[in-house]
Amino acid sequence: AQSVTQLGSHVSVSEGALVLLRCNYSSSVPPYLFWYVQYPNQGLQLLLKYTTGATLVKGINGFEAEFKKSETSFHLTKPSAHMSDAAEYFCAVSDDGSSNTGKLIFGQGTTLQVKP
Amino acid sequence: GAGVSQTPSNKVTEKGKYVELRCDPISGHTALYWYRQSLGQGPEFLIYFQGTGAADDSGLPNDRFFAVRPEGSVSTLKIQRTERGDSAVYLCASSPGLATTDTQYFGPGTRLTVL
Numbered sequence: 001a002q003s004v005t006q007l008g009s010h011v012s013v014s015e016g017a018l019v020l021l022r023c024n025y026s027s028s029v030p031p032y033l034f035w036y037v038q039y040p041n042q043g044l045q046l047l048l049k050y051t052t053g054a055t056l057v058k059g060i061n062g063f064e065a066e067f068k069k070s071e072t073s074f075h076l077t078k079p080s081a082h083m084s085d086a087a088e089y090f091c092a093v094s095d096d097g098s099s100n101t102g103k104l105i106f107g108q109g110t111t112l113q114v115k116p
Numbered sequence: 117g118a119g120v121s122q123t124p125s126n127k128v129t130e131k132g133k134y135v136e137l138r139c140d141p142i143s144g145h146t147a148l149y150w151y152r153q154s155l156g157q158g159p160e161f162l163i164y165f166q167g168t169g170a171a172d173d174s175g176l177p178n179d180r181f182f183a184v185r186p187e188g189s190v191s192t193l194k195i196q197r198t199e200r201g202d203s204a205v206y207l208c209a210s211s212p213g214l215a216t217t218d219t220q221y222f223g224p225g226t227r228l229t230v231l
Binding site: 004009032036041042043044045046049051090092102103104105106107108109 | 119120147149151156157158159160161164172207209211215217218219220221222223224225
């Protein structure tokens with residue numbers, strides 16, 4: 001069975017500082033990996049996804065993530081944090097691929113706080 | 117265009133009551149998913165539909181939970197004999213198809229509180 005671990009339930013950075021949100025997964029097959037963002041009182045919004053090909057994936061709002069198979073990681077980064085980035089971030093992995101269903105398995109989430 | 121909508125946005129009910137939660141997916145999306153998000157946790161899969169049929173309901177916690185999608189569009193999640201532990205945000209998502217690479221678009225959720 002696949003699983004996702006997000007290291008750090010809360011991350012606090014200063015405006016303009018680097019954002020690094022960590023995600024590790026376990027999977028017996030090549031994974032498809034996703035990062036979603038959830039703003040207060042809104043639905044989850046896809047930031048980026050890795051399926052195949054280039055391991056460095058660029059998403060919306062200046063975020064990017066790198067798939068590292070050897071480390072089973074898919075950490076999310078942004079060079080310079082904005083106040084508007086304050087939200088909850090979820091890493092997710094698709095189902096084991098045997099059924100090709102798209103069912104997502106989520107991590108527990110990381111709350112990003114951006115200080116002025 | 118319109119996104120995924122869910123009604124009601126909030127539902128407060130008493131223990132033992134029956135509730136229905138509605139999801140309107142994006143027009144033309146064939147796949148529809150239900151997830152449950154408890155406080156401080158990530159969403160957990162409940163069930164998904166391809167068209168009208170429930171292709172995988174392995175995430176439904178017990179037989180008090182049931183979902184339908186009779187015409188392949190709107191879906192209703194039904195919970196019988198609600199318990200306090202059912203309190204959570206229920207999320208619906210739709211995608212163009214069932215491919216693993218298809219993006220799931222989420223609604224804002226229904227916050228269910230069982231007193």
